[in-house]
Amino acid sequence: MYVVIVYDVNVSRVNKVKKFLRQYLHWVQNSVFEGEITLAEFKRIKEGLLDLIDENEDSVVIYKLRSKPKRESLGIEKNPLEDII
Amino acid sequence: MYVVIVYDVNVSRVNKVKKFLRQYLHWVQNSVFEGEITLAEFKRIKEGLLDLIDENEDSVVIYKLRSKPKRESLGIEKNPLEDII
Numbered sequence: 059m060y061v062v063i064v065y066d067v068n069v070s071r072v073n074k075v076k077k078f079l080r081q082y083l084h085w086v087q088n089s090v091f092e093g094e095i096t097l098a099e100f101k102r103i104k105e106g107l108l109d110l111i112d113e114n115e116d117s118v119v120i121y122k123l124r125s126k127p128k129r130e131s132l133g134i135e136k137n138p139l140e141d142i143i
Numbered sequence: 144m145y146v147v148i149v150y151d152v153n154v155s156r157v158n159k160v161k162k163f164l165r166q167y168l169h170w171v172q173n174s175v176f177e178g179e180i181t182l183a184e185f186k187r188i189k190e191g192l193l194d195l196i197d198e199n200e201d202s203v204v205i206y207k208l209r210s211k212p213k214r215e216s217l218g219i220e221k222n223p224l225e226d227i228i
Contacts, residue, residue, distance in 0.1 A: 062206060065148060066172035066221060087151035087202050089174060104217065111218050117172050117215040121147060123208065132189065132203040133196050138149060 060123040067116035087136040149176045152201035158172040172221040
């Protein structure tokens with residue numbers, strides 16, 4: 059499956075979340091990752107995020123897509139997908 | 144079409160971008176909007192964003208989906224979709 063993950067977490071935890079997601083996904087820009095993952099990876103990501111975030115304060119939204127979506131980029135690409143995929 | 148828009152723009156422009164996108168889309172969390180729009184609205188959004196951002200410094204990514212994607216939310220929902228849709 060292809061996921062786009064956006065997070066809005068307290069600054070004290072934001073680097074841990076970023077480091078964790080980097081193991082599985084492509085960093086797009088501030089607080090956004092995307093990439094193709096397996097169902098097993100999806101479960102690991104969810105569990106890992108739940109360990110890292112404060113569920114009473116932080117927010118993470120995972121968009122679950124069948125395949126890589128069409129995307130349009132305005133301005134600069136902070137981390138171009140073409141470089142790694 | 145259904146879009147998820149994420150932006151990473153200079154703090155001096157971030158409020159203008161947020162105000163602009165709020166006219167068309169649902170605010171999800173910091174720097175993320177989503178919603179169902181027409182092709183005409185999509186064009187207006189793109190033009191509006193290009194007017195507001197500095198293309199040499201800011202980054203906006205528009206994910207274009209056929210319909211509302213499956214989504215999973217961890218932690219709090221900063222602005223629950225159910226409230227308005």
